[in-house]
Amino acid sequence: MSLRALGADTAARLRAAESLNAVLHWSEAHLEHEAARLEAGPLGPLGGMPVAVKDNIVTLDLPTTCASRILEGYVSPYEATAIRRLRAAGGMVAAKTNLDEFAMGSSTEHSAFGRVHHPLDPALVPGGSSGGSGALVAAGVVPAALGSETGGSVRQPAAFCGVVGVKPSYGRVSRFGLVAFGSSLDCISVFGRTVSDAARVLSAISGEDPRDATTLAEPPMPVPEPRADLKGLTIGLPKEYFPPDLDPGVRAGMDRAIARIRDLGARTVEVSLPHSPYAVPTYYILAPAEASANLARYDGVRYGPPRPAGLPDVRALYQATRGHGFGPEVRRRILIGTYVLSAGYYEAYYGKAQRMRARIADDFSQVFATGIDLLFTPTTPTPAFRAGEKTEDPVQMYLADIFVCAVSLAGLPGMSLPIGRSGGLPIGGQLIAPYGADGPMLAAAAALERGLDPTEEVR
Amino acid sequence: MTWETVIGLEVHVQLGTRTKMFCGCAALYGEDPNTNVCPVCLGLPGALPAPNAEAIALGTRAALALNCTVHPVSIFARKNYFYPDLPKGYQISQFDRPLATGGRLVIESPERGTLEVGITRLHLEEDAGKSIHDRFPGLTAVDLNRAGVPLAEIVSEPDLRSPGEARAYLTALKQVLVYAGAGDCSMEKGHLRVDGNISVRRRGETRLGTKTEVKNVNSFANIERALISERDRQIALLEAGGRVTQVTMLFNAASGQVRPMRSKEESHDYRYFPDPDLPPLVLPPEWVETQRQALPELPGAKIARLESQYGLPGYDARVLAGEVALADYYEATVAAGADPKAAANWVMTEVMTAWNETGSLPVPAASLGALITLVKDGTLSLQAAKKVFAEVRSSGGEPRGVAERLGLIQVRDESALEEWVDAVVAAHPDEVARYRAGETKLVGFLVGQIMKRSQGKADPKGVQPVLLRRLQS
Numbered sequence: 023m024s025l026r027a028l029g030a031d032t033a034a035r036l037r038a039a040e041s042l043n044a045v046l047h048w049s050e051a052h053l054e055h056e057a058a059r060l061e062a063g064p065l066g067p068l069g070g071m072p073v074a075v076k077d078n079i080v081t082l083d084l085p086t087t088c089a090s091r092i093l094e095g096y097v098s099p100y101e102a103t104a105i106r107r108l109r110a111a112g113g114m115v116a117a118k119t120n121l122d123e124f125a126m127g128s129s130t131e132h133s134a135f136g137r138v139h140h141p142l143d144p145a146l147v148p149g150g151s152s153g154g155s156g157a158l159v160a161a162g163v164v165p166a167a168l169g170s171e172t173g174g175s176v177r178q179p180a181a182f183c184g185v186v187g188v189k190p191s192y193g194r195v196s197r198f199g200l201v202a203f204g205s206s207l208d209c210i211s212v213f214g215r216t217v218s219d220a221a222r223v224l225s226a227i228s229g230e231d232p233r234d235a236t237t238l239a240e241p242p243m244p245v246p247e248p249r250a251d252l253k254g255l256t257i258g259l260p261k262e263y264f265p266p267d268l269d270p271g272v273r274a275g276m277d278r279a280i281a282r283i284r285d286l287g288a289r290t291v292e293v294s295l296p297h298s299p300y301a302v303p304t305y306y307i308l309a310p311a312e313a314s315a316n317l318a319r320y321d322g323v324r325y326g327p328p329r330p331a332g333l334p335d336v337r338a339l340y341q342a343t344r345g346h347g348f349g350p351e352v353r354r355r356i357l358i359g360t361y362v363l364s365a366g367y368y369e370a371y372y373g374k375a376q377r378m379r380a381r382i383a384d385d386f387s388q389v390f391a392t393g394i395d396l397l398f399t400p401t402t403p404t405p406a407f408r409a410g411e412k413t414e415d416p417v418q419m420y421l422a423d424i425f426v427c428a429v430s431l432a433g434l435p436g437m438s439l440p441i442g443r444s445g446g447l448p449i450g451g452q453l454i455a456p457y458g459a460d461g462p463m464l465a466a467a468a469a470l471e472r473g474l475d476p477t478e479e480v481r
Numbered sequence: 482m483t484w485e486t487v488i489g490l491e492v493h494v495q496l497g498t499r500t501k502m503f504c505g506c507a508a509l510y511g512e513d514p515n516t517n518v519c520p521v522c523l524g525l526p527g528a529l530p531a532p533n534a535e536a537i538a539l540g541t542r543a544a545l546a547l548n549c550t551v552h553p554v555s556i557f558a559r560k561n562y563f564y565p566d567l568p569k570g571y572q573i574s575q576f577d578r579p580l581a582t583g584g585r586l587v588i589e590s591p592e593r594g595t596l597e598v599g600i601t602r603l604h605l606e607e608d609a610g611k612s613i614h615d616r617f618p619g620l621t622a623v624d625l626n627r628a629g630v631p632l633a634e635i636v637s638e639p640d641l642r643s644p645g646e647a648r649a650y651l652t653a654l655k656q657v658l659v660y661a662g663a664g665d666c667s668m669e670k671g672h673l674r675v676d677g678n679i680s681v682r683r684r685g686e687t688r689l690g691t692k693t694e695v696k697n698v699n700s701f702a703n704i705e706r707a708l709i710s711e712r713d714r715q716i717a718l719l720e721a722g723g724r725v726t727q728v729t730m731l732f733n734a735a736s737g738q739v740r741p742m743r744s745k746e747e748s749h750d751y752r753y754f755p756d757p758d759l760p761p762l763v764l765p766p767e768w769v770e771t772q773r774q775a776l777p778e779l780p781g782a783k784i785a786r787l788e789s790q791y792g793l794p795g796y797d798a799r800v801l802a803g804e805v806a807l808a809d810y811y812e813a814t815v816a817a818g819a820d821p822k823a824a825a826n827w828v829m830t831e832v833m834t835a836w837n838e839t840g841s842l843p844v845p846a847a848s849l850g851a852l853i854t855l856v857k858d859g860t861l862s863l864q865a866a867k868k869v870f871a872e873v874r875s876s877g878g879e880p881r882g883v884a885e886r887l888g889l890i891q892v893r894d895e896s897a898l899e900e901w902v903d904a905v906v907a908a909h910p911d912e913v914a915r916y917r918a919g920e921t922k923l924v925g926f927l928v929g930q931i932m933k934r935s936q937g938k939a940d941p942k943g944v945q946p947v948l949l950r951r952l953q954s
Contacts, residue, residue: 080527093526100520102527199527206757234529235759312757315559318570319524323623336565336621363561363752372754 025070025114029057032072032116035163042139042161044154046077047084048117055083056114066112067245068226071219073108074158074167077118078125078201079210081105084115088201089133090123092320092347094327102199103234104168104210104227107242111226116164119154123349124317125170125203127151128178128422131413132351139409141183142446146406149179149422152213156183159213160448166223167213172204173305174426176211177438181401181450184440184476186214186467188224190460192433193238195224196231202316204309205236207430217439217468221245224460238458246461248468253287255395255466260295263399263425271444272400274481279441279451282473283398293394295385300378301428302420307362307375308431314359320347354416383432390456396466399425401438401450425452435460439467440476449480483684484719486712487692488647488677489601489639490704492654493632495608495672496539497664502607502631503530503573510670514613514624522629524568529758532557536605536631539663540580541764541772543633544603546661546779547654549584551769555604557759561752566610566623574634576753579604580762586637587781588653589799591645598650599638606632627671633663639678639689644708647677651701656780660805668700675704680725681715690715691725695739698732707732711739783808791821800829807836810846817850820857827853831870843874852880865889865937891940898931898947901939905930906951916952924948 023031033050060070075081078088080098087093109115122132130138130153138153140146141161148157152169156179159167169176171189180187189211200210210227214220222245229242259280264273280290322329322343323336333339348356362371389397403424412419429436434457438450453470455463501508504521520528544551556578559571584600610628612621635654641647655666655673666673675698680690695711698704710732715725730739778786780802787798787808801808807828814824827849835843844852852869855861861869861884869884876883884890892898905927906913916923924945931944 086526088526096526098520098525098527100525100528197527198529201526202529202758204757233531235531236757311754314752315561315569315571315754318561318563319526319568321563321565321570323565324523324568325525340563360752363754365750365752368752368754 025057025060026054028070028072029053029114032114032164036117039158039161039163041144042141042157043136044120044138044148044157044161044163045074045117046087046089046120046135046154052083053114053116056116059109060112060114066110066226068108068112068222070112070114071166071223072114072116072164073223074117074119074155074164075105075115076121076125076152076155076167076169078121078170078203079105079168080199080201081115081118084118086118086201087135088124089121089135090347090349090352091134092326092343094134096325098199100199103196103231105199107227107229108168108223113223113226117158119152119158119167121154122151123352124201124313125151125172125175126313126351126355128174128419129407129409129412130154130179131409132349134349137409140406142448143406145408146447147182147409149182149402149406151175151179152211153179155213156180156185156187159183159185159215162215165215166219168223168227169211169213170200170203171209171211171430172207172309173430174423176213177401177426177436177450177452178423180213180438181440181452182406182448184443184448184450186217186220186437186439186471187450188212188214188220188437188460188464189429189435190224190228190243191238191435191458193236194228194243194435194460196229196234196237198231198233202312204312205316206312207305207309209430217464217471218248220437221464221468224464240458243460246465246468249465250469251286252283252466252469255288256393257283257288257290258293258389258394258397259290260293260298260389260397260399262295262298265403267403268400269404269444271405271447271481272403272449275442275444275449276400276451278480279470279474280398283470286469286473290398291394293389293392293397295382295389295428297378297381297385298428301382301431302424304375304378304382305423305427305431306358306420307371308379310355310359311362311372312359314356314363317348317352317356320344322347351416379431382428386428386432386434386454386456395455396463397454399452399454401425401452405444405447405449429454433457435463437463437467439471439474441474442476442478442480444480446479448476484681484716485684485686486643486679486681487639487689488641488644488679488708490637490641490647490650491676491678492635492637492651493674494543494635494658494666495664496536496543496631496633497662498533498535498539498631500533500535501629502533502536502605503629506629508630509626510672512626514622515626517626518628522568523625524570530573530756532759532762533631537762537764538772540603540605540631540633541769542661542776543635543658543663544581544584545769545773546657546663546776547584547586547600547603547635549581549600549603551581551764552578553764553766554578555580555762555764557605557756557762558753559756562749564609564612565621566612566625566628568610568625568628572607572609573756573759574606575604578761586650586653586657588646588649590643590649592643593646598640601636601638603633603635606634608632644705644712647708648701648705651675651704653780656803660779661776677704677708677711679708679711679715681712681719691727693725693727694729696729696731696742699734703732703734706737707739710737714739777805787811791815791825793821793825797825797829801825804836806842807833810842813846814850814853817847819850819853823853823857824849831867835874844870848873848880855880855884859940859942860884860890862891862937862941865891888936888938890938892935892938893940893943895943895947898939898943899951901931901935902944902947902951905934913952
């Protein structure tokens with residue numbers, strides 16, 4: 023297929039998938055422009071692959087709104103490093119995808135521009151916050167998409183949608199141009215229809231960036247060679263991630279996948295990550311704390327929605343801009359974050375959470391030091407849930423990320439792989455690797471991917 | 482009742498880097514508004530700070546010049562507050578882990594002489610933009626050229642005991658920072674800003690009184706005036722049985738008075754926390770050592786050396802060390818053969834006047850050295866030398882040649898001197914008669930007349946014997 027035909031085909035697929043509400047910005051003209059650009063230059067390693075981009079990563083040709091009224095119509099005057107690299111490697115920016123406002127949520131219901139529907143059942147959520155990107159890949163619109171993770175926002179929707187979702191080591195991909203939520207946790211991450219697609223895109227966007235002081239001082243990650251089997255590997259099964267109340271379908275899927283892991287030649291051992299149960303509360307102190315500062319810039323002074331007339335002073339401008347511009351979940355997290363950093367509360371909340379974060383990370387280090395190569399856990403405690411089911415109870419919503427938060431706090435690479443279905447809904451299994459071992463994780467995932475039929479019912 | 486004043490100062494110094502603290506924008510002064518800006522210093526969504534190595538080096542040199550301990554690990558923190566000229570809604574600063582602590586600075590107190598003032602800490606931070614309230618009626622304009630410019634904040638211990646000492650501290654601080662190459666410290670450009678913390682207590686009391694903060698002061702003279710005004714206000718309040726409350730006072734240069742800031746403008750909870758965009762700043766000891774090596778001789782050491790090496794009085798040494806350029810020029814002049822004390826006199830008068838007028842050095846040091854030597858060996862009178870200096874300054878040239886061209890070389894030839902002496906004796910018969918009658922002090926008058934007639938060319942040492950011989954004949 024020519025690049026122009028590929029662009030037109032992608033446009034047709036985007037149009038056909040409009041009912042998902044997974045996309046915030048796209049146009050045929052833009053796709054034609056991307057195709058023409060790719061035709062004009064040497065075809066990079068991605069060979070024109072259409073890639074959808076979460077709408078919290080800044081692009082020059084399409085707006086970047088973070089699914090927030092406060093950035094409605096905002097077009098960035100500069101391009102994210104990851105986008106520059108993606109395009110230079112022959113990626114076609116296909117569309118900007120819907121998300122929970124400022125990436126705050128686990129269901130993509132907290133978008134100012136309407137919720138995203140699950141491709142298999144519109145009454146269900148696709149997970150979040152990168153639900154638009156996950157749904158588009160699952161619906162076969164694009165082979166890969168960029169999302170972002172702060173506490174599982176790619177792995178969790180990947181599990182719900184039945185696609186591959188890879189969160190790299192913190193610092194593997196530049197955050198320059200990723201609109202900040204929780205800076206010490208934020209990672210541009212990748213959805214793929216297959217492990218290979220995800221790995222190729224991750225390789226293209228990875229590498230040190232002088233404009234992000236937290237990037238890993240390493241050249242771009244090579245595309246890992248897939249393993250034929252898992253011989254010689256020891257895979258740890260952390261007991262805290264297999265609680266008694268785990269959804270039976272998820273448990274059955276894990277049982278089958280663990281059996282397959284052994285069939286492929288790996289040894290499995292039970293291990294313990296005793297502080298992982300504290301990951302969600304720790305995360306919900308640290309991420310909002312950072313967010314409360316990161317979102318302070320949306321003050322209506324330099325950009326944002328048109329200024330209402332007749333404001334008496336700058337305080338009124340702030341109140342009008344932020345009061346109307348931010349949705350309830352964002353406001354909730356800014357308030358939590360402001361509270362935990364306040365004089366007199368800092369030590370009790372932020373300080374304590376920082377110490378807990380160190381313990382959570384230390385658990386992983388200790389386990390990996392005993393000769394464990396990878397960890398394997400369920401990605402989510404349940405398959406996709408119904409829209410509206412958890413919106414009234416933020417804590418229930420937060421607990422959807424119970425198995426993904428610890429990896430984010432530890433800065434480790436982790437990924438969700440579709441391992442089967444329960445009641446027709448996808449189930450994800452999570453692989454976790456030591457810091458920097460993104461490549462070996464993806465190589466092992468490729469072997470497991472070949473050994474499992476992700477559409478097979480497990481019970 | 483006598484009172485003791487206790488003052489500590491917080492000084493913000495703009496580091497003299499080419500670019501801003503966390504982006505590549507030029508750190509230039511006086512450009513058109515909002516021209517030196519980029520996504521990073523505008524705080525656009527997704528932009529991230531990348532630390533400027535030059536700013537860290539200059540901050541480190543400033544800290545070392547102030548005898549601080551530079552810490553191997555320091556941490557950038559976010560200071561959160563809303564203000565229209567603060568693009569990110571927080572300022573990147575350092576809080577509980579500053580770059581350097583525990584320094585000291587020697588100052589010349591007007592009341593207590595030479596003394597050491599403790600430096601509590603020096604930390605790095607970025608500047609905010611500028612809010613301009615008088616450009617558009619009823620509106621505030623924001624210029625973000627200054628946003629992100631690197632600053633060092635230097636906090637002193639409460640070791641100062643008078644407004645005059647505060648001023649002396651600032652003078653010494655500025656001198657050390659300029660020597661260290663940290664920045665130009667120009668108050669006019671806002672490159673040095675001062676906030677003062679001041680309290681008073683009864684003499685003999687060891688506990689500190691309640692302090693207030695004095696802000697908005699734009700010159701060293703005004704910081705002294707502002708502190709005097711605030712000190713007097715506190716003393717009057719206490720003597721009237723009142724109590725000092727912790728407030729921020731704004732100085733009004735026109736009235737010379739301070740007034741309390743509205744309470745709405747203060748009482749921030751800045752919610753400091755480590756900036757997750759910036760890893761801890763790690764400075765290996767070897768790197769710190771190279772910064773120490775890069776420091777030039779600092780004012781204290783230079784003053785001591787000028788005194789011992791050239792036998793100069795302390796006053797001369799301090800004046801010359803006031804500007805590195807003048808001290809260097811002085812030493813070059815001596816190296817060109819000039820007498821050290823004579824050279825100091827020239828540099829502190831003619832040269833410094835020219836330097837203050839134009840900001841540049843008037844004649845090459847070698848020329849001044851040669852000129853001073855011509856005076857010393859009697860070739861030129863001091864008066865003639867000043868003419869030569871002015872001519873070399875305006876038109877260039879080599880001093881001896883210029884002196885010859887202007888006919889200023891002193892004449893010692895006896896027959897030439899006799900001609901002038903005879904003419905003067907002939908022209909002043911009354912004075913000559915009175916001299917001969919015993920009024921010997923008239924010699925001075927007659928020598929003056931001879932110098933005048935010779936247009937300063939006659940060698941005064943040669944004139945006297947010829948004149949006396951003629952008067953006694």
